[in-house]
Amino acid sequence: MSLLVTGSIGIDTVETPTGGVHDALGGSSVYFAYAASFFTPVRLVGVVGDDCPEGFLKPLEDNPRIDLTGLEVRAGSKTFRWHGRYFDDVNERETVSVQLNVLDEAGAKIPAAFRDSRYVFLANTHPRRQLEMLDQLSRPKLVVADTMDIWIKSEREALEALFAKIDGLVLNDSEARLLTGKRNLIAAGLEIARSVRHYVVIKKGEHGGILFAEGRPYPFLGYPVAEVVDPTGAGDTFAGAMMGCLAAAESLDVPALRRAIAYGAVTASIELEDFSLGRLIASSRGDIEARMTRFRELAAF
Amino acid sequence: MSLLVTGSIGIDTVETPTGGVHDALGGSSVYFAYAASFFTPVRLVGVVGDDCPEGFLKPLEDNPRIDLTGLEVRAGSKTFRWHGRYFDDVNERETVSVQLNVLDEAGAKIPAAFRDSRYVFLANTHPRRQLEMLDQLSRPKLVVADTMDIWIKSEREALEALFAKIDGLVLNDSEARLLTGKRNLIAAGLEIARSVRHYVVIKKGEHGGILFAEGRPYPFLGYPVAEVVDPTGAGDTFAGAMMGCLAAAESLDVPALRRAIAYGAVTASIELEDFSLGRLIASSRGDIEARMTRFRELAAF
Numbered sequence: 001m002s003l004l005v006t007g008s009i010g011i012d013t014v015e016t017p018t019g020g021v022h023d024a025l026g027g028s029s030v031y032f033a034y035a036a037s038f039f040t041p042v043r044l045v046g047v048v049g050d051d052c053p054e055g056f057l058k059p060l061e062d063n064p065r066i067d068l069t070g071l072e073v074r075a076g077s078k079t080f081r082w083h084g085r086y087f088d089d090v091n092e093r094e095t096v097s098v099q100l101n102v103l104d105e106a107g108a109k110i111p112a113a114f115r116d117s118r119y120v121f122l123a124n125t126h127p128r129r130q131l132e133m134l135d136q137l138s139r140p141k142l143v144v145a146d147t148m149d150i151w152i153k154s155e156r157e158a159l160e161a162l163f164a165k166i167d168g169l170v171l172n173d174s175e176a177r178l179l180t181g182k183r184n185l186i187a188a189g190l191e192i193a194r195s196v197r198h199y200v201v202i203k204k205g206e207h208g209g210i211l212f213a214e215g216r217p218y219p220f221l222g223y224p225v226a227e228v229v230d231p232t233g234a235g236d237t238f239a240g241a242m243m244g245c246l247a248a249a250e251s252l253d254v255p256a257l258r259r260a261i262a263y264g265a266v267t268a269s270i271e272l273e274d275f276s277l278g279r280l281i282a283s284s285r286g287d288i289e290a291r292m293t294r295f296r297e298l299a300a301f
Numbered sequence: 302m303s304l305l306v307t308g309s310i311g312i313d314t315v316e317t318p319t320g321g322v323h324d325a326l327g328g329s330s331v332y333f334a335y336a337a338s339f340f341t342p343v344r345l346v347g348v349v350g351d352d353c354p355e356g357f358l359k360p361l362e363d364n365p366r367i368d369l370t371g372l373e374v375r376a377g378s379k380t381f382r383w384h385g386r387y388f389d390d391v392n393e394r395e396t397v398s399v400q401l402n403v404l405d406e407a408g409a410k411i412p413a414a415f416r417d418s419r420y421v422f423l424a425n426t427h428p429r430r431q432l433e434m435l436d437q438l439s440r441p442k443l444v445v446a447d448t449m450d451i452w453i454k455s456e457r458e459a460l461e462a463l464f465a466k467i468d469g470l471v472l473n474d475s476e477a478r479l480l481t482g483k484r485n486l487i488a489a490g491l492e493i494a495r496s497v498r499h500y501v502v503i504k505k506g507e508h509g510g511i512l513f514a515e516g517r518p519y520p521f522l523g524y525p526v527a528e529v530v531d532p533t534g535a536g537d538t539f540a541g542a543m544m545g546c547l548a549a550a551e552s553l554d555v556p557a558l559r560r561a562i563a564y565g566a567v568t569a570s571i572e573l574e575d576f577s578l579g580r581l582i583a584s585s586r587g588d589i590e591a592r593m594t595r596f597r598e599l600a601a602f
Binding site: 090184224225228255300 | 525
């Protein structure tokens with residue numbers, strides 16, 4: 001069924017202890033859409049400026065499963081830019097510079113042809129903007145949102161208004177603790193799950209995470225990766241594969257959610273083996289299935 | 302098959318943010334033996350002083366599956382004492398005081414009747430003492446050791462001599478990083494696994510851990526616990542259930558190891574719901590099996 005994502009499209013510069021990439025294609029909706037496209041067609045809604053280098057968006061344009069009708073190239077505006085640096089511990093990073101540019105202007109419009117989208121992912125941005133996006137949709141079946149610490153700290157009211165209208169929420173462990181004041185993640189997740197309609201996923205990076213659904217915690221593993229090249233986009237890749245998998249399936253029950261989450265973990269483990277979309281572009285659905293089979297073998301007990 | 306554990310027996314005082322316990326039965330071999338006894342008979346080798354309060358060892362004496370032939374009550378000596386305090390984040394603790402007492406004297410002797418033990422767990426102590434214990438055994442089938450940061454820092458040579466003689470090693474994530482200088486746990490574990498004969502388990506507390514066997518990483522989950530009362534002994538409980546399970550089974554292949562580890566995670570999750578041996582004493586093998594069934598349901602994908 002139809003899957004729509006709204007989020008950032010960025011020009012990323014990334015430094016890691018062993019390498020880096022300059023002015024590469026990035027942004028939450030880009031990683032999400034590419035990952036989701038392995039499972040289902042996906043509609044991307046986002047805005048760039050007219051400053052993107054020649055061929056910058058080619059990986060998206062070349063992917064027949066990504067519908068770019070909702071991609072606006074805004075004349076006179078500049079594209080979102082992010083420059084990050086990872087430390088020896090790739091779980092830690094610092095933002096060297098960030099230029100919001102077009103993300104600080106009016107939001108993207110959802111094209112008329114996309115308003116009937118049934119599965120929707122609202123990638124991280126101001127919760128008021130996420131609510132605006134939601135209001136443009138006619139009859140979504142499953143709406144999942146991402147968020148981050150700055151909104152939890154400064155926009156609690158808007159965030160709670162958003163929670164009341166969404167089915168699922170994806171956030172990381174430190175954000176879950178910040179949101180609830182609870183140190184124990186099981187207790188924190190159970191509390192957050194009561195404020196949304198369907199489910200919550202707390203991500204713990206390499207440690208996997210915990211799904212909270214039907215009032216219960218379901219822990220899940222990360223796929224083991226011996227050498228992480230660049231973790232940028234892993235969270236959005238996880239969400240993209242998860243939502244793509246759910247949109248392709250006919251069920252939202254706990255086994256379907258758990259299977260979708262496992263596909264998310266596997267696809268993210270592939271993504272972080274190279275910079276930008278490098279490994280995703282070089283991979284096939286068959287590569288994901290092979291790793292999924294291996295994952296089931298590794299995890300069985 | 303016969304399972305032997307050597308390790309500490311202690312008089313513990315524990316403080317947590319919500320409660321505490323004073324002069325309670327603790328120590329690595331105590332938690333290990335009690336947890337293992339759910340799966341197989343277990344032989345305990347350790348030393349206490351003659352200062353134990355009346356009835357102090359009753360939970361061990363009352364357990365018909367724990368053979369105390371190797372328990373020495375040393376006249377004129379004092380029992381090992383530990384006083385710890387946990388913070389709001391129960392993953393962090395400080396040692397308020399520690400009195401090695403009898404642990405700083407000559408080690409325990411393994412009784413003649415125990416020397417044929419096939420499964421052996423060398424709980425954490427100086428690696429030279431672990432080697433001495435190993436030398437008293439005639440034909441062990443599976444020897445697994447625990448260790449800790451102080452030996453990694455100061456007794457590297459003895460530790461490597463120990464590694465060459467053991468089949469399995471259990472350690473936590475920070476110890477694995479310290480031992481290898483590698484930040485990535487998959488890379489660290491694969492390196493450590495090459496120095497022992499059979500397998501390595503890296504524990505990550507609430508996040509579960511990773512088994513390394515046959516040159517591959519097998520991640521495993523922790524059982525989700527919403528309220529940790531006292532984490533003291535959880536690591537030894539994990540090891541006890543794991544080794545008890547292996548001693549009861551006829552196999553050491555990867556599926557058998559993974560099943561034993563899952564029982565370890567489940568039994569540890571029960572143990573930390575109360576102080577000292579409280580919850581273990583109140584539990585049956587049936588309680589463990591019920592939680593194991595639930596664990597399999599939670600973890601399936």
